[in-house]
Amino acid sequence: MTHPTHPTTRTYWLEHAWLDTNVEPGVALEVSGGRITAVRTEVDTPPPGAEILRGLTLPGLANAHSHAFHRALRGTVQVGSGTFWTWREFMYSFADQLTPDTYHDLARAVYAEMALAGITAVGEFHYVHHAHGGTPYADPNAMGEALIAAASEAGIRITLLDTAYFSSGFGQPPNHHQLRFSDGSADAWAERCSLLKERDHARIGAAIHSVRAVPARELATVARWAEERRAPLHVHLSEQTAENDACRAAHDCTPTQLLADHGVLGPRTTGVHNTHLTDEDIALLGRSGTGTCMCPTTERDLADGIGPAVALQRAGSPLSLGSDSHAVIDLLEEARAMELNERLRTRTRGHWTAAALLRAASADGHAALGWDEAGSITAGALADFTTIALDSVRTAGPVPRLGAETAVFAATAADVRHTVVGGRHVVRDGVHALVPDVPQALAQAVEALRA
Numbered sequence: 037m038t039h040p041t042h043p044t045t046r047t048y049w050l051e052h053a054w055l056d057t058n059v060e061p062g063v064a065l066e067v068s069g070g071r072i073t074a075v076r077t078e079v080d081t082p083p084p085g086a087e088i089l090r091g092l093t094l095p096g097l098a099n100a101h102s103h104a105f106h107r108a109l110r111g112t113v114q115v116g117s118g119t120f121w122t123w124r125e126f127m128y129s130f131a132d133q134l135t136p137d138t139y140h141d142l143a144r145a146v147y148a149e150m151a152l153a154g155i156t157a158v159g160e161f162h163y164v165h166h167a168h169g170g171t172p173y174a175d176p177n178a179m180g181e182a183l184i185a186a187a188s189e190a191g192i193r194i195t196l197l198d199t200a201y202f203s204s205g206f207g208q209p210p211n212h213h214q215l216r217f218s219d220g221s222a223d224a225w226a227e228r229c230s231l232l233k234e235r236d237h238a239r240i241g242a243a244i245h246s247v248r249a250v251p252a253r254e255l256a257t258v259a260r261w262a263e264e265r266r267a268p269l270h271v272h273l274s275e276q277t278a279e280n281d282a283c284r285a286a287h288d289c290t291p292t293q294l295l296a297d298h299g300v301l302g303p304r305t306t307g308v309h310n311t312h313l314t315d316e317d318i319a320l321l322g323r324s325g326t327g328t329c330m331c332p333t334t335e336r337d338l339a340d341g342i343g344p345a346v347a348l349q350r351a352g353s354p355l356s357l358g359s360d361s362h363a364v365i366d367l368l369e370e371a372r373a374m375e376l377n378e379r380l381r382t383r384t385r386g387h388w389t390a391a392a393l394l395r396a397a398s399a400d401g402h403a404a405l406g407w408d409e410a411g412s413i414t415a416g417a418l419a420d421f422t423t424i425a426l427d428s429v430r431t432a433g434p435v436p437r438l439g440a441e442t443a444v445f446a447a448t449a450a451d452v453r454h455t456v457v458g459g460r461h462v463v464r465d466g467v468h469a470l471v472p473d474v475p476q477a478l479a480q481a482v483e484a485l486r487a
């Protein structure tokens with residue numbers, strides 16, 4: 037069905053399009069009211085007045101796990117050695133500097149960088165809620181609202197995964213950095229989150245920072261809040277073996293088992309990382325339909341280890357991808373890294389097809405964020421898509437029929453030419469339409485935190 041009188045009705049002609057299973061040359065999309073209303077194939081020449089997108093157009097990419105402020109650590113944090121835990125101390129020094137204004141400016145620039153990378157929806161795992169010492173802002177959601185506004189100004193969708201965080205470890209109060217993260221209890225967390233309103237570009241979900249940060253007796257309250265709203269619920273899970281050891285010492289079970297015992301697992305729940313799991317953990321996650329968000333560029337940057345993504349998927353856990361600490365923001369790199377990590381570990385190739393990796397980067401990532409109606413170039417879907425150049429120094433050569441393989445295994449974020457979100461052309465010919473100078477915006481926002 038088309039709406040020819042709708043003011044935002046537009047026709048796009050895609051030189052090549054990824055239609056979930058294959059590359060199709062010459063595709064016309066009708067877009068109206070922010071949705072794709074018709075997909076026509078075998079359209080050899082652009083219809084009159086159509087917007088022409090040269091290259092391979094993919095469904096918009098979903099960045100299912102982000103901490104926007106970690107972008108300020110890029111480069112700086114690569115000096116020296118250490119572990120995840122020493123990295124975390126450095127990360128906290130940046131968290132200490134954030135205010136609603138500085139966080140807004142940084143997130144706007146980071147989300148603009150994401151749009152330039154073809155990302156149309158971000159899952160922001162947000163835990164810096166309060167002012168220093170844990171004092172609430174006049175608007176107790178001032179920080180979350182800053183992130184929602186930042187996404188709007190950068191032209192992308194956001195699922196604000198408002199994160200519960202009450203302890204520094206099992207039975208331990210939050211440390212002086214973590215006071216900003218804590219509402220004190222899950223009931224207080226729920227009361228604050230309930231004030232957040234969804235918008236056209238913004239959905240509200242929940243997160244449990246980790247089993248370290250949310251005491252077992254509080255887990256069910258967070259899970260129930262998400263269940264009542266049918267909202268996504270995310271949780272950092274077994275990223276580090278030290279978390280597993282501490283959980284066993286406190287509860288005599290794995291973090292996955294603890295989450296299962298308190299009603300946290302299920303098809304709207306996503307475990308982030310899922311790195312150090314037992315066979316029983318994998319079975320629990322798979323049987324419950326709990327998703328897995330892999331963040332390969334962060335996991336390798338933080339020396340976490342390689343999670344059992346193949347086994348998780350086989351057990352029934354859908355896979356999504358996230359740039360997490362933003363060591364780089366490039367969902368194509370996340371997709372190929374998941375496959376290439378597995379090749380290094382097993383010394384065999386071909387664990388996922390390019391199609392399966394694109395599905396993790398788009399449809400399944402969107403579903404993990406509660407945007408089930410995005411992530412596919414089909415009639416009725418949200419008009420969120422991105423075009424990858426097939427004529428750059430990285431992508432020239434292969435036949436267009438292999439465009440998906442080229443995009444996943446050779447292209448980078450620098451090859452993204454167009455990004456359209458809800459029918460709005462946010463990135464055109466590699467230039468952001470709403471944030472005129474994204475590198476400068478990033479530099480200024482990061483500098484403000486260093487000052």
Ligand SMILES: [Zn+2]
Pocket residue numbers: 101103161272308360361
């Ligand atoms: Zn994370």
